[in-house]
Amino acid sequence: MSATAAAAAPGHEPSAKEIRLVIAASSVGTVFEWYDFFIYGTLAALIGKAFFPADNETLQLLLVWAGFAVGFGFRPLGAILFGYLGDRLGRKYTFLVTVTLMGVATAGVGLVPGAVSIGLAAPAIVILLRILQGLALGGEYGGAAVYVAEHAPPEKRGFYTSFIQSSVVGGFVLSIIVVIGCRAFIPADAFEAWGWRVPFLLSLILLAVSLWMRLKLSESPVFKAMKQAGEMVKNPFVESMTYPGNPKRLFVALFGITGVLTTIWYTAFFSGMSFLRGPMRMDEATVEIVMLVSGAISMGFYLLVGKWSDRVGRKRPIIIGAIATLVLLFPIFWGMGSLANPGLAASARAAPVIVSGSGCEYDAFASKQATECGRVLADLTSLGVSYSVGDPEGAPHVSVGGEPLAIDPADDAGRKASLQSALEAKGYDFAKQKPPLASLAGIVGLLCALGLLSALTYGSVAALLAEMFPPQIRYSSMSIPYHIGAGYLGGFLPLIAGYIVATTGNPYSGLWYTWAVVAFGLLVAWWGIPPGPPRDFEASEHDLPVSPANP
Known part of the structure; x- marks a missing residue:
């Protein structure tokens, strides 16, 4: 490789105005794309009722998270496809395609009739649209990150690219703002019936704004210099797998960088939201406001860490x-x-629930449990009550604080109601919680602490990944491990964590998934991330075979 035309493209130094436009257009597009992707998770409960109805409430929510995970599962394929196009055709036009695909697919979700109207075709169409969203997102992050990184001066690359990471949180925050706004103007019954579709349809307006801004951009100076010098590769995907030293870099990028950042991010924002809404039984509107405030504050952390x-x-x-x-x-x-629902936490400590009996196993993916004891566990899970399983023999029965509850496990019609009443008599509180202002401030503070942890592991990542890989295969090389990690380790987190919680009866047990992924990623990061001050990829160490720009 020559002194790399790409290494700096010294012929043209972007002006301050051009840099601001690059950052603004890339960030707005990233906010929009992630808004589209996250609105699905923000409205998970209503989407479950519309497209994945089930008698088992836990199963219904898990099916929603499975649909969420499907979109993430296709992100690596999008990374391969759009990474190829980005390294062969250019950064700008590739992420114009991805933002358009995302907007159309998101608006489509808002137009799909519910399962009551068209049956199984409804979830099938939604899953297809989620696949298109996943493909689009697979090309978006790499394109935006590479584009900004290749415009930024080396000494400010971390700061400039941190706007991309902050924009991911911005998409989450925007999704909550839109939902809160829609709830304010649409009556509650109407919002549950049809109003939840409005945030999806609004993506068409955001698409128009994003396209308008991105069409004003020029191609990356690094890409233009490579193209003029004839330093394009024939197959960026193959070269990413075979370039000297790249297998190690891909492994580090997957597990030591993306695995860490993505599980922390989804735990901070999605697990935090599900935890407060579900087991802690906080009022939904209150949860949305809490997540909005903490998310907005957290956006600044990414910029500070990048700098x-x-x-x-x-x-x-x-x-x-x-x-x-x-x-x-x-x-x-x-x-x-403790702050969200202190009564529930205190009751769980003072009067633990023990379920005993034969066949005492819970299958989170069954519409109806096979045994009476399993159905009791399903009721406790839907109530958000922690439990432990005792003697596996005999007739099923429930004890609270050592005292048996008078319920009939065989009474499918009234078992859950009688179980709830009996638990309330023992001090359990199942009312929707609206914590006092001091407690809400504490919850926001703890969510901001999670946001800071996410920022530490995510704020500098776009710059780091851009510096790890050679320019000719940069789009592909950083996108593939990023989206495999984010798509599978992070995208499946709500589903895996939700399943762990459902099967153990412990609302905190799903955190072990995050802990394990981060622990392994820490070892990989310590071993594989380059130490010392930031520096560009040292292209002179290896020579990448290149083909003419127009073979």
């Missing part, structure tokens, strides 16, 4: 964030539980 990484290097913030997560993850959620 800090320009001085201390990319590795230190990630290592600090991963270690802090392993230490603080469970205490933060314990604290939120």
